[in-house]
Amino acid sequence: xxxxxxxxxxxxxxxxxxxxxxxxxxxxxxxxxxxxxxxxxxxxxxxxxxxxxxxxxxxxxxxxxxxxxxxxxxxxxxxxxxxxxxxxxxxxxxxxxxxxxxxxxxxxxxxxxxxxxxxxxxxxxxxxxxxxxxxxxxxxxxxxxxxxxxxxxxxxxxxxxxxxxxxxxxxxxxxxxxxxxxxxxxxxxxxxxxxxxxxxxxxxxxxxxxxxxxxxxxxxxxxxxxxxxxxxxxxxxxxxxxxxxxxxxxxxxxxxxxxxxxxxxxxxxxxxxxxxxxxxxxxxxxxxxxxxxxxxxxxxxxxxxxxxxxxxxxxxx
Numbered sequence: 001x002x003x004x005x006x007x008x009x010x011x012x013x014x015x016x017x018x019x020x021x022x023x024x025x026x027x028x029x030x031x032x033x034x035x036x037x038x039x040x041x042x043x044x045x046x047x048x049x050x051x052x053x054x055x056x057x058x059x060x061x062x063x064x065x066x067x068x069x070x071x072x073x074x075x076x077x078x079x080x081x082x083x084x085x086x087x088x089x090x091x092x093x094x095x096x097x098x099x100x101x102x103x104x105x106x107x108x109x110x111x112x113x114x115x116x117x118x119x120x121x122x123x124x125x126x127x128x129x130x131x132x133x134x135x136x137x138x139x140x141x142x143x144x145x146x147x148x149x150x151x152x153x154x155x156x157x158x159x160x161x162x163x164x165x166x167x168x169x170x171x172x173x174x175x176x177x178x179x180x181x182x183x184x185x186x187x188x189x190x191x192x193x194x195x196x197x198x199x200x201x202x203x204x205x206x207x208x209x210x211x212x213x214x215x216x217x218x219x220x221x222x223x224x225x226x227x228x229x230x231x232x233x234x235x236x237x238x239x240x241x242x243x244x245x246x247x248x249x250x251x252x253x254x255x256x257x258x259x260x261x262x263x264x265x266x267x268x269x270x271x272x273x274x275x276x277x278x279x280x281x282x283x284x285x286x287x288x289x290x291x292x293x294x295x296x297x298x299x300x301x302x303x304x305x306x307x308x309x310x311x312x313x314x315x316x317x
Contacts, residue, residue, distance in 0.1 A: 001240045003150060005192025008157035008185060011058040015155060018090065019054050022046050022159070024166050029270045034286045036294045039170070041163040044275050044305025048082040048110070050231075051159050051182055051303050052146070056083035058155030059144050060091055068093040073141035075099070075132035077123070077230055078107030079304050080146035085114035096141060098132045104230065106308035123233070124224050147181030148238045157185025163299050164193050171295035174282045176303045177201035177210050177252065178232040180241030186301060187248035200291060201245070201252045202281040204229045204260065210237045210245065211252035228257045228315060231278030231304065253290040260284045265316050267302070274312065279304035 025040045043051035060072060068091055074084040075098040088095035095116040099108060100123035111118055121131050129145075136143040147153065159182070160173060173190045175183040187199040203210055207225030213236075221236040237245070255263075260277050263284035267275045275283070282300045285291050307315075 001150060001243050003153060003184070003188045003244060005189060007150070007154040008161050008189045008192070011054070011151065011154040012158045012161055014061055015054055015057050015158060018057055020046050021162055024163060025271055025273070027271050030266070033266070034294060034298070037297045038286065039163065039167045039297070039299050040271070040283070041159055041299065041301045042273060043159055043301060043303050044273060044279055048079065048086050049304055049306040050079035050083065050279070051156055051301070052079040052083035053086060054158050055152035055155030055181060055185070056080060056144060057087040057090065059149055059151035060084065060087040062151055063142055067142045071095065071139070071141045073097070073132060073136035073139070073143045074146070075128045076146050077233065078103050079231055079306055081111040081116070081118075082107065082114060082306070084144055085111050085116035089115050096135065096139065098128060098135060104308065104311060106311075107306055110306070147179035148240050150240070153181045153185045153241065153244070155185065156182045157189040159301055160186035160299070161189040161193070163301070164190060167299065169297065170194060170197055170299045171297050172198040172200055173299045173301070174200045174202060174285060174291065175301045176232065176278055176281045177203050178234050178278065179238045180210060180245050181238065182301065182303060183249060184241045184244040188244065191248055198250045198295065199248060200285070201249050202285040203252060203254055204232055204281060205254045205256050207232050207234060208252070208254055209234055211254065213237050213242060214246060214249065214252060217246070229260060229277040229281055231276070232281065253285040255281050255284040255288060255290060259288040261315055263287050273302070274305045274307065275302050276304050276307040277315070
């Protein structure tokens with residue numbers, strides 16, 4: 001697969017006026033803690049509370065009238081589910097979403113609230129891709145996967161495109177990694193605009209499938225991770241995303257669940273934003289010193305903020 005800066009720019013034009021152009025926050029306290037100038041792209045303030053709406057809408061908006069009339073299917077641990085559900089509603093069609101049984105209830109309720117039907121499965125014993133593809137085929141729906149789709153990847157890259165357009169030159173871009181769509185699109189945009197930029201992904205320690213895969217030069221499967229970063233509980237990188245990331249990603253940092261909790265706390269107390277565990281891993285890598293040496297000007301994508309008050313309070317104790 002090839003993806004270019006022009007593909008990301010095309011996606012940006014398509015989602016303009018539908019997706020939010022999210023703010024970039026700066027914090028003197030954060031700069032002092034990290035020892036660098038940090039620019040935080042707040043995708044927790046995107047529609048549906050995560051970057052996923054960018055890619056979902058970019059892909060769904062390109063479907064034919066016949067495909068839209070039949071409806072859309074997706075599989076997701078939460079944020080892509082909400083994104084496809086909202087994209088379907090915006091485009092006047094229906095959505096059926098396959099979600100893990102242990103998905104945080106707030107994400108299930110939000111998906112239902114956007115008008116989608118939810119079907120559940122056991123993430124530790126079931127193959128979501130096979131189940132999702134069978135569900136779509138049985139009902140005649142068009143499947144929009146969470147990251148294995150060129151238009152989804154291009155849409156996710158618009159977050160980095162906006163960030164660099166707003167703040168200018170960056171020495172590094174730090175991005176959470178789940179299936180790899182956000183970092184693949186972001187790296188495409190970033191290196192298209194700033195060829196010398198370093199792109200660093202961040203995974204939870206228990207979910208280091210992308211790091212292992214990049215080191216091996218091939219996709220490596222691991223047991224389904226058990227981590228508070230549920231949006232990054234992926235057992236193997238996507239085939240399309242890995243084909244891009246092995247060329248574009250410079251390094252992968254790993255963070256513990258405790259470091260993720262501390263990053264969530266810092267974001268809340270110092271920056272006054274609510275970030276879900278998966279969205280906080282990029283900040284966690286910086287705050288815990290997992291990225292060294294520290295680049296001078298760093299862009300950080302905070303990928304989502306979908307967490308209910310009970311879980312947020314429980315995690316931060």
